[in-house]
Amino acid sequence: MMLRNALSVCRRCHFRRSISKIPSCAKSTAAAVSDNNDGDHDPLSTLRNFGISAHIDSGKTTLTERILFYTGRINQIHEVRGKDGVGAKMDSMELEREKGITIQSAATHTRWGNNHMNIIDTPGHVDFTVEVERALRVLDGAVLVLCGVSGVQSQSITVDRQMKRYSVPRVAFINKLDREGANPFKCISDLRSKLFLNAAPVQIPIGLEKEHTGVVDLVKMEALIFEGEHGEKISKQAIPENLVTLAQEKRMEMIEALAEVDEEIAELFLMEEEPDAEMLHRAIREQTIANQFVPVFMGSAFKNKGVQPLLDAIVSYLPSPLEKQNEALDLADEEKVVPLTCGFDAPLVALAFKLEEGRFGQLTYMRIYQGTLAKGNTIFNVGNRKKIKVPRIVRMNSNEMEDIDEARAGEIVAMFGVDCSSGDTFTDGATQLSMESMFVPEPVMSLALTPDSKSGTKFGKALSRFSKEDPTFRHHVDDESKQNIVSGMGELHLQIYIERMRREFDVNLEVGLPQVNYRETLTKRNDFSYLHKKQSGGSGQYGRVMGFIEPLDLEDEDAVEGEKFRFTNGILGNAIPPEYIEAVRKGFVEAVEKGAQTGFPVENVHVTITDGEAHAVDSSELAFRAAAVGAFRQAFPGAGPTVLQPMMDCEVNVPSEYQGAVIGGLNRRRGFIKDTQTSEGYTRINATVSLEDMFGYSTDIRSNTQGKGEFTMEYASHEPVTGDKKAQLIKAYQAKLAERHKK
Numbered sequence: 001m002m003l004r005n006a007l008s009v010c011r012r013c014h015f016r017r018s019i020s021k022i023p024s025c026a027k028s029t030a031a032a033v034s035d036n037n038d039g040d041h042d043p044l045s046t047l048r049n050f051g052i053s054a055h056i057d058s059g060k061t062t063l064t065e066r067i068l069f070y071t072g073r074i075n076q077i078h079e080v081r082g083k084d085g086v087g088a089k090m091d092s093m094e095l096e097r098e099k100g101i102t103i104q105s106a107a108t109h110t111r112w113g114n115n116h117m118n119i120i121d122t123p124g125h126v127d128f129t130v131e132v133e134r135a136l137r138v139l140d141g142a143v144l145v146l147c148g149v150s151g152v153q154s155q156s157i158t159v160d161r162q163m164k165r166y167s168v169p170r171v172a173f174i175n176k177l178d179r180e181g182a183n184p185f186k187c188i189s190d191l192r193s194k195l196f197l198n199a200a201p202v203q204i205p206i207g208l209e210k211e212h213t214g215v216v217d218l219v220k221m222e223a224l225i226f227e228g229e230h231g232e233k234i235s236k237q238a239i240p241e242n243l244v245t246l247a248q249e250k251r252m253e254m255i256e257a258l259a260e261v262d263e264e265i266a267e268l269f270l271m272e273e274e275p276d277a278e279m280l281h282r283a284i285r286e287q288t289i290a291n292q293f294v295p296v297f298m299g300s301a302f303k304n305k306g307v308q309p310l311l312d313a314i315v316s317y318l319p320s321p322l323e324k325q326n327e328a329l330d331l332a333d334e335e336k337v338v339p340l341t342c343g344f345d346a347p348l349v350a351l352a353f354k355l356e357e358g359r360f361g362q363l364t365y366m367r368i369y370q371g372t373l374a375k376g377n378t379i380f381n382v383g384n385r386k387k388i389k390v391p392r393i394v395r396m397n398s399n400e401m402e403d404i405d406e407a408r409a410g411e412i413v414a415m416f417g418v419d420c421s422s423g424d425t426f427t428d429g430a431t432q433l434s435m436e437s438m439f440v441p442e443p444v445m446s447l448a449l450t451p452d453s454k455s456g457t458k459f460g461k462a463l464s465r466f467s468k469e470d471p472t473f474r475h476h477v478d479d480e481s482k483q484n485i486v487s488g489m490g491e492l493h494l495q496i497y498i499e500r501m502r503r504e505f506d507v508n509l510e511v512g513l514p515q516v517n518y519r520e521t522l523t524k525r526n527d528f529s530y531l532h533k534k535q536s537g538g539s540g541q542y543g544r545v546m547g548f549i550e551p552l553d554l555e556d557e558d559a560v561e562g563e564k565f566r567f568t569n570g571i572l573g574n575a576i577p578p579e580y581i582e583a584v585r586k587g588f589v590e591a592v593e594k595g596a597q598t599g600f601p602v603e604n605v606h607v608t609i610t611d612g613e614a615h616a617v618d619s620s621e622l623a624f625r626a627a628a629v630g631a632f633r634q635a636f637p638g639a640g641p642t643v644l645q646p647m648m649d650c651e652v653n654v655p656s657e658y659q660g661a662v663i664g665g666l667n668r669r670r671g672f673i674k675d676t677q678t679s680e681g682y683t684r685i686n687a688t689v690s691l692e693d694m695f696g697y698s699t700d701i702r703s704n705t706q707g708k709g710e711f712t713m714e715y716a717s718h719e720p721v722t723g724d725k726k727a728q729l730i731k732a733y734q735a736k737l738a739e740r741h742k743k
Contacts, residue, residue, distance in 0.1 A: 043116070044342065044410050045320045049367075051105075051120040051135045053163075054145035055155035056712060059175040063145060063301040063310075064108075064121040069230065070308055071117070073110040073397065077230060105131040105354065107365065107396045107412060112311045118412040129158060129489065129714075130440060130472045134353045134422065136162050137438040138367035138412065141318030142170040143310070148182035148298075150684070152190035154651040154714050160195045165439060165561075169289050171297060171313050177205050178212045178300040181679060188296055199294040200257035201250050202284065203309065206240060215298055215306055216243055218251040219280045224309060231304025254295075258283045261292040281316065288317045289324075321410030326369050328425070328433035331382065338433060342409045346370040348379065348428040351435045352420050355469045364415045365396075366407075369435070371428060373413070374406035382425040382434045392416040422471055439562060440471045443487035444646040444691055444715050447494050448512030450483065455507040459484075462505040466497055473497060487517060490713060491695070516645060516692045518729065519718050520595030520602045523640035525550035530631035531613075532623055541623035542615035545576070545584055545631045549639055552604040564603040565592055576612035576624065583621035584609060587628025596636060598643055598729045599736070603718070607632070643726045644718035645690050652685040652701065654709035659683045661704045669693040688716060 052060045068074045105122045120135040136142060142163055146156060163170055172191060174184045184205060191199035203215040206223060214225040216239050223243075225235040239247050259269035262283040268275050275283070287293035297313055299306015321342050328349055329335040340349055348371030356363040366373065373379070377390050394401040394414050407413040420426075425434045451459035463475045463486070474487040488494045491514070501507040527548045534541040552566055553559065567585045576584065592602040614624075650671070654662050656678055662685060663673060671689035678684075694713060701709045721729070 044322045046115045047118070047320055047410050048115060048141065048314055048318055049118045049139050049321065049410070049412055050141040050143060050314060050318055051122055051132075051139045052143045052145060053122045053132055053136070053159045055147065055150070055153035055159070056123075058145045058147045058150075058153075058156075059301050060145050061121055063143075063173065063175065063307065064119060066301050066304060066307040067119065067311060068108065068110060070232065070311065071110040071112050073108065105135045106398045107414075108398055109395050109412075112315060115315045117314070120412075128493065129155075129162075130470060131354075132159060133162055133440070134438055136166050136168050138351060138353045139168060140321055140324040141314070142168050143314065144170045144172045144294075146172060146174050146187050146191075148174050148177045148184055148187060148300075149179050149679075149682075150653070151183075151187040152194045154649055154686075154712055157194065158714060160197070164291075167291060169291050169317075169319060171288065171295050171310070171317055172199060173306075173310055174296060174298045175301055177208055177298055177305070178210065178303045180209050181682070182208050182212075183679075184208075184296075184298050186679075191294065191296070197294045198257055198260060198292060199296050200254040201298070202254055202295040202313075203298045203306070204243065204247055204250050205298050206243065212300055212303065212305060215309065216247050217309065218247060218254055219284070220277050221247065221251065226305045231307070234308060255280070258287060258293060261287050261290075285317050289319045328369070328435050331432040331434055335434075340369045340433075342370055344372055344408045346409070347430040347433075348373060348426065349431070349433050349435070350379075350426045352418075352422060352424045352426065353438070355420075355422050357465050357469065361417050362419065364418050364420060365412065366415055366426070367412050368407055368409055370409045372406055372408045373415075373426075375404075377428070379426045380429045381420055382427055382432060383421075387429075388418055388420075388426075390415060390418070421468065441489065441715065442517075442562075443472055443474050443489060444517050444648075445490055445494065446485050446487040446515040446517055447498075448478075448483040448515070449486055449498070450510040450512070452508040452510075455505075455509070458505045459501065459507045459509075462501045462507055466500070470497075483512065485515070489715070491698075514695055516690075518598060518600045518646075518721070519644040520597055520600055520641060521604045521644055521718075522549060522551055522602075522636065523642055526635045526639035528631040528635035530627055530634050532627035532630055533618075534623075535618075539620075540618040541620065541626065542618035543576075543580070543620075543623035543627035544613035545609055545624065545627045546611040547607065547609035547631075549632065549635050550606050550608075552606045554604070564601075564605070565589065566606045568606065568608040570608045570610045571612065575614070576609070577614055577619070580614065580619065580621060580624040583624045584612075584628045587625035588632055590625070591629045591632035595641070596633060597641055597726075598733045600643070602636070603644075643721045643729055645692065645721045645725070647688055647716045647719045648691050648694060648713040649716040650685075650687045650689050650694070650711055650713050652687070652709065652711040654683055654685070654701070654705050656681055656683045658705040658709060659685070662701065662709060665697075665700055665704055669697070690719075691715075 052064055054060045065077055069077050105120050107118065107120050109116065109118050111117065120139065122132040122135050144159065146152060174187045176182060177184060188199055188201055191197045202218050204218065205212055206214040206216060206225070214223060216223050221239065223237040223239050225237055227233040227235055255265060255269060255275065259266040264279065265275055265283050284293065284295050288295060295313065295317060297306060297310050299310070301307055326340045327337050328340055330338045350366045350368045350373055352364045352366055354365040373390065373393065375390055375393050379388050379390060381388065392415065393404050393407055394416065395404055396414050404413070423437045427433060466473050467475050472489050476485055478485050486494060488497065498509060498511060501509060525548055529546045531544040532541060547570065552563065567588055569581055588607045592605055595602045652662055666673060666685070666687050666689060669689055670693055671687040674686045674688060676683055676685050697711065701711055
């Protein structure tokens with residue numbers, strides 16, 4: 001008992017030292033939070049790691065700016081694209097301030113009451129979706145921000161899918177209730193109907209648009225009015241008479257939603273008894289952490305309304321590192337799934353989830369899942385078993401750094417001077433545990449870049465750095481044209497990197513026309529039986545493979561998200577010696593890298609080998625690899641080959657007066673209009689259009705709407721091209737091959 005108490009004191013001292021440099025913060029308005037976080041608790045219970053995610057232009061960065069102000073982390077509020085030229089704290093990149101968008105996720109740390117917070121502000125634009133992906137991979141909770149006017153939008157759906165992928169509990173914040181046309185209850189309806197979340201309001205607004213002054217807390221049934229120059233003064237009042245009925249109705253709606261997932265609340269609900277505030281608080285917390293309930297908060301970050309109660313909700317309802325179960329794979333025990341303990345004295349397990357080039361070398365963002373990371377310690381990269389000495393550990397506040405000597409389980413920090421890749425796991429050498437890698441979407445668009453004669457070396461450095469930082473930014477040299485091809489998630493994504501090459505590396509570039517990343521696939525099964533035999537004196541090459549290729553069944557129970565190719569060894573016996581099976585698999589992998597029709601990769605392919613033949617002398621790995629390549633090329637033409645093009649889900653928001661012109665423009669681009677919604681003079685058009693047909697659309701929509709329209713695109717899927725387009729692509733590829741043979 002004495003040892004445990006001593007350890008507890010040691011943990012608290014460490015935790016207090018680690019946050020001692022953060023300015024004192026505003027008082028929390030939730031008494032329950034203050035009461036529950038006295039000095040006797042494990043410091044991990046007072047730690048919150050969360051991200052702020054949303055559709056573009058929903059107010060994420062503005063909300064983060066207010067959080068930093070109210071917690072005392074900054075002393076002055078600056079706006080995104082502010083007139084003072086400073087810009088929001090979390091938009092530290094010059095391009096972010098110029099364009100008024102978040103390009104890179106930014107981390108900071110602060111305090112609210114007795115609680116320590118690590119916050120990651122993520123981009124909203126779909127082109128930078130990997131920034132959201134890797135943030136949610138390491139966070140314990142999230143705030144899903146919605147625009148009070150637009151509700152759930154296309155990127156809201158993507159963010160929700162990412163949160164569900166990593167089982168991240170979330171609270172929702174309906175922002176911009178000061179804007180004309182704001183309707184928070186439509187947003188809640190969207191959360192239920194579009195995201196299929198068990199969402200319910202725990203607040204209702206006091207006034208909307210210009211009349212928005214505060215919120216009603218439905219748990220405690222009291223009104224909160226935000227006063228003062230920056231909304232820092234919170235006045236607790238009785239609920240206005242004109243809102244009493246609505247508050248009771250929405251409180252009952254919240255209780256009913258909780259009753260669906262919480263037994264204690266359900267029992268009271270059936271007996272027509274009303275739970276008290278403490279019971280509601282307990283149910284909301286438990287069911288939010290269990291991903292069974294989403295509490296919805298409201299306000300206007302820009303007008304300084306509703307942010308402090310949201311901070312209380314983050315502390316009250318989102319999990320601490322102790323309440324989020326994390327798992328690793330034990331590489332020493334056939335990748336057995338092992339739960340992590342989040343203990344300070346346990347063997348170190350940390351994940352490098354983001355890389356950034358800093359002033360003093362590579363900056364590696366780390367989430368520590370268990371153990372302690374200390375300056376000067378030796379750690380091991382599980383992937384390549386390289387031994388590394390930790391030179392420097394820092395806490396990040398956007399682009400500012402604070403040196404620390406050590407960081408412990410549950411914390412998010414950064415290391416300098418460590419050469420690694422995004423997704424690498426580090427341990428202290430006592431274990432071989434590895435964290436599962438995150439999902440990385442495939443690029444959909446490419447550009448050819450040609451640097452001038454003076455920029456070759458700098459261009460190479462830029463490509464190396466950016467492709468290491470961002471796994472969705474790819475680079476290769478085309479075998480035939482010898483051009484440098486960069487690939488990414490869209491026009492904006494590639495434009496940003498081209499601009500960064502020019503500014504940060506002083507590279508002069510010529511940019512070629514955009515190229516769509518087409519794919520080839522097959523539509524039916526076809527058998528193969530291929531013999532690779534070569535004799536040229538001495539040992540020859542001999543290998544036969546037999547089997548079939550077929551479309552990959554993505555609905556199969558063994559299907560893995562993002563899987564494009566599957567190889568199955570269906571041979572009974574040793575017709576092909578076991579030591580050559582891997583060579584056969586590699587041969588098929590090589591074959592699908594370049595399709596016979598257009599030269600683009602072949603995807604959604606399932607290869608099964610059922611028989612084969614080997615020679616005692618002439619068989620080798622090389623022979624069977626060549627046999628696999630030949631077998632695929634033999635079978636593919638008879639398997640119903642087709643060409644796929646990337647299709648984009650487009651969301652266009654325009655004043656209603658331009659609706660006809662915009663729909664006409666999408667029709668000319670061969671778009672499929674899925675639905676339209678009109679509200680308060682604006683029309684939202686949801687359509688599916690091929691990526692190739694969307695080139696130049698930003699100029700088109702500006703001219704058709706006098707600059708008042710906006711749109712976002714998100715990759716949906718690869719779909720078959722039309723017959724004439726397929727013929728055109730095949731003809732172009734054949735011409736390219738003919739030109740190559742002439743040379």
